[in-house]
Amino acid sequence: MTAVQGQHTIAKCFTFEASHRLPDLPEGHKCARLHGHSWTVEVILTADELTGPGFVTDFGDLKPLKHYIDEHLDHRHLNDVLDVPPTSENVAAHLAAWCVAYLEPVIPGRVVAVRVSETRTTWAEYRVVDR
Numbered sequence: 584m585t586a587v588q589g590q591h592t593i594a595k596c597f598t599f600e601a602s603h604r605l606p607d608l609p610e611g612h613k614c615a616r617l618h619g620h621s622w623t624v625e626v627i628l629t630a631d632e633l634t635g636p637g638f639v640t641d642f643g644d645l646k647p648l649k650h651y652i653d654e655h656l657d658h659r660h661l662n663d664v665l666d667v668p669p670t671s672e673n674v675a676a677h678l679a680a681w682c683v684a685y686l687e688p689v690i691p692g693r694v695v696a697v698r699v700s701e702t703r704t705t706w707a708e709y710r711v712v713d714r
């Protein structure tokens with residue numbers, strides 16, 4: 584059978600608990616108040632060729648991201664961590680930049696995007712420009 588042309592993509596989810604408040608919102612907006620979420624982070628990776636038994640990246644090799652999240656975001660007030668308002672969009676961009684700087688050099692795959700959810704009904708995705 585002829586192989587279908589395509590691209591492998593994998594993802595792994597991480598969670599953390601953190602508070603935030605969003606500035607520059609209209610008077611009375613609920614998200615200007617201090618509140619917290621169980622956040623979800625999904626890192627999405629691709630590779631042109633599989634390695635080992637057929638991996639884009641061994642899911643286990645994504646542990647440095649879990650360690651970063653546990654150390655720097657979990658049970659923190661995100662306004663103290665980021666130097667921009669801690670929206671889902673900005674948290675996703677922050678984690679994408681961290682993954683490109685510190686995770687990519689030590690894994691075979693490339694980071695495609697980081698998706699962040701504050702709630703079960705919302706997400707924001709930061710897509711890394713193709714390199």
Ligand SMILES: Nc1nc2c(c(=O)[nH]1)N=C([C@H](O)[C@H](O)COP(=O)(O)OP(=O)(O)OP(=O)(O)O)CN2
Pocket residue numbers: 605614669670671672701702704705707
């Ligand atoms: N584009 C964005 N919009 C909002 C963000 C964000 O980061 N990016 N953040 C918030 C609040 O922090 C909070 O997450 C509220 O979310 P929202 O879905 O508006 O509220 P609920 O979870 O309570 O959902 P309901 O549908 O109102 O029950 C706001 N917007």
Ligand SMILES: [Zn+2]
Pocket residue numbers: 603614618619620701
């Ligand atoms: Zn919120």
